Amino acid sequence: MKRCLACDAVYEADIWRCPKCDTLVPLEDGFLSFAPALARDNDGMASNSHEQLQALQHGSFWFRARNRLITDLVRRYFASSQRALEVGCGTGFVLTALRQALPHAVLCGSEIYLNGLPYAHERLKGAGQLFQMDARAIPFREEFDLLCAFDVLEHIEEDGLVLQQMAQALRAGGGVLLAVPQHPGLWSRNDDLAFHKRRYRRGELEQKCAAAGLEVIFSTSFVTSLLPVFALQRSTRSRSKDHDPARELQLPWFVDRLFELLLDGERQIIRLGARLPAGGSRFVVARKTPGARS
Known part of the structure; x- marks a missing residue:
């Protein structure tokens, strides 16, 4: 069901015009814009991030390996999904993985910056x-x-509010798949440049999911095998003021491939149901608690 952000009315209609307060959602650059004041400038990330990501994603072990893990988890826990939404879809790189996992679902993507959506549109054709x-x-x-x-x-100060909003947008029996950077001790210049508000402590995201009416059914670390490498790099080079975080993703091909193989090894372990205790990322799967307020 549609929800009017002006008066909070819930309605069914073909167009985004609220029958209660007559608010019409505008189009900007051909896309529905629910928060136009934030579409070109906000404190969540740099406005040119999507152009950088578009150039980096296919050539980086990190994005390729993460997509394969996402595909595995969606197929395991949400294979019957008919409607799915990626919040913060960026350039649509992950949407292609979701399409592989859910070939028959209605697939949606949202992004706070308008400039990422044309890339996603092109990827989804x-x-x-x-x-x-x-x-x-x-x-x-x-x-x-x-x-x-x-x-x-991690880009949003009010992450608990976002989780509540996600829970309300879920149908009964629906769920969420989340990934965040973890271990505050890994905080570096990279996090500052990425406009991060936090790196998550172990168990922190799970607690916030529970508070939002989401029952955690699986949680694991990822990028475990590379944790010593990242910790060393972030304690040295990434603390310099002229550090470029994109350099971490622009590696010689043989190093990129080695790192990808290591992460694929982790993915195989996770596929067996194992939960890795530590790593640069945390993945959480949770379902809407029966009787949770919508």
């Missing part, structure tokens, strides 16, 4: 619904079987 949105105000109620947010929550 029009086979998805894309819109500009503030994750703290999701304009849906009981609409989706799956909501995803990958390396998004």
